[in-house]
Amino acid sequence: MNENLFTSFSTPTLMGLPIIIMIIAFPALLYPTSNRLISNRIRTLQQYLINLILKQMMAIHSPKGRTWSLMLMSLIIFIASTNLLGLLPHTFTPTTQLSINLGLAIPLWAGAVILGFRYKFKTSVSHFLPQGTPILLIPMLIIIETISLFIQPMALAVRLTANITAGHLLMHLIGAATLALFSISTSTALITFIILLLLTMLEFAVALIQAYVFTLLVSLYLHDNT
Amino acid sequence: MPQLDTSPWLISILSMMFTLYLLMPIKISKILINNDINCYPSEITKSTNPWNNKWTKIYLPHSLPLH
Numbered sequence: 697m698n699e700n701l702f703t704s705f706s707t708p709t710l711m712g713l714p715i716i717i718m719i720i721a722f723p724a725l726l727y728p729t730s731n732r733l734i735s736n737r738i739r740t741l742q743q744y745l746i747n748l749i750l751k752q753m754m755a756i757h758s759p760k761g762r763t764w765s766l767m768l769m770s771l772i773i774f775i776a777s778t779n780l781l782g783l784l785p786h787t788f789t790p791t792t793q794l795s796i797n798l799g800l801a802i803p804l805w806a807g808a809v810i811l812g813f814r815y816k817f818k819t820s821v822s823h824f825l826p827q828g829t830p831i832l833l834i835p836m837l838i839i840i841e842t843i844s845l846f847i848q849p850m851a852l853a854v855r856l857t858a859n860i861t862a863g864h865l866l867m868h869l870i871g872a873a874t875l876a877l878f879s880i881s882t883s884t885a886l887i888t889f890i891i892l893l894l895l896t897m898l899e900f901a902v903a904l905i906q907a908y909v910f911t912l913l914v915s916l917y918l919h920d921n922t
Numbered sequence: 923m924p925q926l927d928t929s930p931w932l933i934s935i936l937s938m939m940f941t942l943y944l945l946m947p948i949k950i951s952k953i954l955i956n957n958d959i960n961c962y963p964s965e966i967t968k969s970t971n972p973w974n975n976k977w978t979k980i981y982l983p984h985s986l987p988l989h
Binding site: 702705721724729731743746750766767769773790792793794795796 | 923924925926927928930931933934935937938939940941942943945946947948949950951952953954955962
């Protein structure tokens, strides 16, 4: 039972060939580009959405922070489309892999921190000691703030992994339970309703992407401006 | 737990870096965000038809008496 449940999270290979490369690169195919001013509906809709997200995300940043716009847009579109494609049955979601999420979180967090330390050293170091702390608490508080700084990329990665994996696992479990209970028809209506509800709630995996990029954003903002 | 098996980690991370830093920025940077129509580069409106270079009598509309 346990082996059966977790096999959907193993990295897919086709006869020894890693097809995960194609699975990760596939969402990029869903965003067509053209040189025309006005193209078809899909491109117009995507342009509108990305424009909306861009304005929402980058409004709070200084011009120096806005140089990260392309990176953050690419990040949110990648995670959003990957998570949404993973809601289809029998698909593999790359963001369930801890490897990919760590690879997402650590370089971006490190870039923000290094940027802050390079251009605003005093401000970045001053974040380790909040204002108005009693003198006796200073050593302990510096240790706590350092730990909380270094745990940021781990929290980013594990948050995304755990949320998506847990959602997918629950869908598998409840789907299997519904299938098993199908012969006993009284509970099936309730179970399928729970599946529907869970799927709707899982659609808010997109909200998780929002949370991801917002957290990253706040970190960048904090290290860049203040 | 299959996520903790580190053998496919290298290829997963490499393919993710390839997608995230190469493919997606290419797609997103080609989106036209400028809302001022006069600021667009003129290459967009340039047509590549080879037969428009010279105005000939063929391009008169149907209503004119030349037909």
